[in-house]
Amino acid sequence: MVSTKVEKYISKRYERWLDYASYHCEQAGMPEEACDVLNEVLCSLLQKDNCKLEQLLSIKKNGYTELDFFVLKMIKLNATSDTSPYRSKYKPMPVDDNIDYSRLEIEDIQEEVVDxxxxxxxxxxxxxxxxxxxxxxxxxxxxxxxxxxxxxxxxxxxxxxxxxxxxxxxxxxxxxxxxxxxxxxxx
Known part of the structure; x- marks a missing residue:
C-alpha cells in the first residue's frame, strides 16, 4: 500500500512529469501517447516497495527528489527505447507511408444491435x-x-x-x- 506522503507527491508532480513525457513522446513520434507512458510508469512505480519509494522521496538534490529523477528516467526510457515495458506492451500498428488513407473507400456497416x-x-x-x-x-x-x-x-x-x-x-x-x-x- 502506498503511503499518503508518496501519493500526495505524485499528485503534486504529475503535471510536470506529464510535460516531460509529452516532450519525449513528441521526440519519439508518438505525441498522443504521453499520458499513457506516464501512467504506465506510475503503475509500475506504485508496485514497488513503499519503503523504497519513501527512501527515494526523502533524498533531495537541487530542489528535486530521487523519486523525481527515477520517474523522469523511466519516462524517457519508456518513450524512447523499443525494448521498454511500455513499447513492448503497446506496439504501434504498422503504417504504410505509400498509402493515402484519405482516398480509401471505407464501407460503413451498421451492426445489428440485439436488445x-x-x-x-x-x-x-x-x-x-x-x-x-x-x-x-x-x-x-x-x-x-x-x-x-x-x-x-x-x-x-x-x-x-x-x-x-x-x-x-x-x-x-x-x-x-x-x-x-x-x-x-x-x-
Whole structure:
C-alpha cells in the first residue's frame, strides 16, 4: 500500500512529469501517447516497495527528489527505447507511408444491435405460451411455474412433496417445453 506522503507527491508532480513525457513522446513520434507512458510508469512505480519509494522521496538534490529523477528516467526510457515495458506492451500498428488513407473507400456497416431484454422477454412469453398449451397435470404446471416464473427455491415449497419429486417434475416439464420450442419429437 502506498503511503499518503508518496501519493500526495505524485499528485503534486504529475503535471510536470506529464510535460516531460509529452516532450519525449513528441521526440519519439508518438505525441498522443504521453499520458499513457506516464501512467504506465506510475503503475509500475506504485508496485514497488513503499519503503523504497519513501527512501527515494526523502533524498533531495537541487530542489528535486530521487523519486523525481527515477520517474523522469523511466519516462524517457519508456518513450524512447523499443525494448521498454511500455513499447513492448503497446506496439504501434504498422503504417504504410505509400498509402493515402484519405482516398480509401471505407464501407460503413451498421451492426445489428440485439436488445437482450427484448429477446429475454420474447423467450419468457414463448415458454409461458407453450406451457399453457400443454396438457399437463395441475401439479406439474404449479411446480414449473413456482420454480421458473416465480424463481423460488423448492426448499421453500409450500407443499409436503419430497424435493426429489419436485425436481423430477420440474425437469420433465422443462424438457417437454424445450422440445416443443425446438421442434423435437416429444415421444
Amino acid at each position: 437482450k431484454n427484448e429477446l429475454f422477454l420474447h423467450r419468457f412469453h414463448q415458454v409461458r405460451d407453450v406451457l399453457e398449451g400443454m396438457d399437463l397435470t395441475p401439479f406439474a404446471k404449479k411446480v414449473f411455474e413456482y420454480r421458473f416464473f416465480e424463481d423460488s427455491n423448492f426448499s421453500e415449497w409450500p407443499g409436503t412433496e419430497p424435493l426429489k419429486q419436485l425436481y423430477e417434475t420440474y425437469n420433465k416439464v422443462q424438457e417437454l417445453i424445450r422440445k416443443k420450442i425446438t421442434g423435437e419429437s416429444i415421444f
